[in-house]
Amino acid sequence: MKKEILTISLLIILSASGKVFAAGTIIINEIMYDLPGTDDKHEWIEIKNTSSAPVDLTDWKFFDGDGTTNHGLNEPPKNGGQGSLVIPANGYAILSGDAVTFLSDHSGFGGILIDTVMSLGNTSDVLRIINNEGVIIDEVLYSKEMGAVGDGYDLERVNDYSNQFCASQYLGGSAGLANVPNCFVATPTPEPTIESTPTPTLIPTVNPTIIPTSTPSLTKTLNVSPTPLLTSGPTVAPTIISLNINEFVPNPDGSDEENEWIEIYNAGETEVNLSGWKLRDASEKEYNFKDEKIAVGGYLVLNRPQTKITINNDAETLSLISPKGDVVSQIQYSGGSKEGYSFARYAKNDWRWTNLITLGKVNEFSQENKKGAVLGESESNISPSPFPSTTPLSGEETSSFQKIIFIALGVGFVFSIAVLIFMKRFIP
Numbered sequence: 001m002k003k004e005i006l007t008i009s010l011l012i013i014l015s016a017s018g019k020v021f022a023a024g025t026i027i028i029n030e031i032m033y034d035l036p037g038t039d040d041k042h043e044w045i046e047i048k049n050t051s052s053a054p055v056d057l058t059d060w061k062f063f064d065g066d067g068t069t070n071h072g073l074n075e076p077p078k079n080g081g082q083g084s085l086v087i088p089a090n091g092y093a094i095l096s097g098d099a100v101t102f103l104s105d106h107s108g109f110g111g112i113l114i115d116t117v118m119s120l121g122n123t124s125d126v127l128r129i130i131n132n133e134g135v136i137i138d139e140v141l142y143s144k145e146m147g148a149v150g151d152g153y154d155l156e157r158v159n160d161y162s163n164q165f166c167a168s169q170y171l172g173g174s175a176g177l178a179n180v181p182n183c184f185v186a187t188p189t190p191e192p193t194i195e196s197t198p199t200p201t202l203i204p205t206v207n208p209t210i211i212p213t214s215t216p217s218l219t220k221t222l223n224v225s226p227t228p229l230l231t232s233g234p235t236v237a238p239t240i241i242s243l244n245i246n247e248f249v250p251n252p253d254g255s256d257e258e259n260e261w262i263e264i265y266n267a268g269e270t271e272v273n274l275s276g277w278k279l280r281d282a283s284e285k286e287y288n289f290k291d292e293k294i295a296v297g298g299y300l301v302l303n304r305p306q307t308k309i310t311i312n313n314d315a316e317t318l319s320l321i322s323p324k325g326d327v328v329s330q331i332q333y334s335g336g337s338k339e340g341y342s343f344a345r346y347a348k349n350d351w352r353w354t355n356l357i358t359l360g361k362v363n364e365f366s367q368e369n370k371k372g373a374v375l376g377e378s379e380s381n382i383s384p385s386p387f388p389s390t391t392p393l394s395g396e397e398t399s400s401f402q403k404i405i406f407i408a409l410g411v412g413f414v415f416s417i418a419v420l421i422f423m424k425r426f427i428p
Helices: 002-017 099-105 375-380 395-426
Strands: 026-032 044-049 061-063 092-096 112-115 124-130 136-143 155-157 165-167 243-249 261-266 278-280 286-288 299-303 315-321 327-334 342-347 350-354
Touching: 026 124, 026 136, 092 099, 099 112, 243 315, 243 327
Parallel strands: 092 112
Antiparallel strands: 026 044, 026 155, 044 092, 061 124, 124 136, 155 165, 243 261, 243 342, 261 299, 278 286, 278 315, 315 327, 342 350
């Protein structure tokens, strides 16, 4: 009987918290909730299997924050889906409000695509993935303050072990690919300081006292100062590191081997020492930085003889990787390059070919480059990365969410105690 009471109490507490999680193998990884123009049929989320074994989503549900209905997942190829309901280890799947429209928006997508019902709020919403036993496997609360508001980007989870989301570096997101969130925060560790106190002193005092016993007593009083306190110094504000691949020449006049180069720009708030950073191309070839530094607003030009990285003329992907392994900046292009031109950042998510090559300077473009559509996009099928400008979820928002959870847990605990008292009095 006691075991049953304990079980019932535990279930009540878990229910009151609003969340009942299994060992989280499936996580909500990307959220495309507010697109330019109409959102109808264009919204989607990406889920990821973080385990080392396949996961079958048969009879699983998706909650999109609309009312109390949990929506079923249509097994591909129903309603235009593709693949299956089984997500491989470390694999991805897209849940789309309209699979046919998703494939139209993302031509060439070859991953798992599952059609479901979806209507995501543009201000905020709660999303849940629910398994075939009705257990919430993952729950995400997002809001417009996190970014990706009607600008063509989506929200991406910072990593598999974090609840933080930031806007993607890619226009249109990175469906079916590793996330490239547009935030990288380095927080310096404050050095501890020792609070000065007086040196301990020993003051002996002799107080002979007559005690009605056969032996007199000698007492000694010790006046010792408190142990010095070790306290942390003042709070140090996080420093934003914002490095971008800014310009490169894949097909220079003359010898490619001697004249190719890549330029990196520091748009952040502090000088950056690149020791531990890497530059990687599509073939996974890497250049490991040594002790190069980039001042605030400064440029660093790396030539091919130095990096040994070959920039392919037809298609290439260049990635700048932090010491933590985060892809901080990435640019992709295909469709061929222009001889004697550099490929340069014109604006946020806007790269263009230019014959005004500006080595180590602010990028320049001719009037021809500035007119009409983005030349780089129309001619080279770009998937570039924008300036890191997304503000992570603030501590105040996180604190408010935690307060709600703690209140719910407290209500559940009080309710469980009441149930125990009731059962003890009225149930034999």
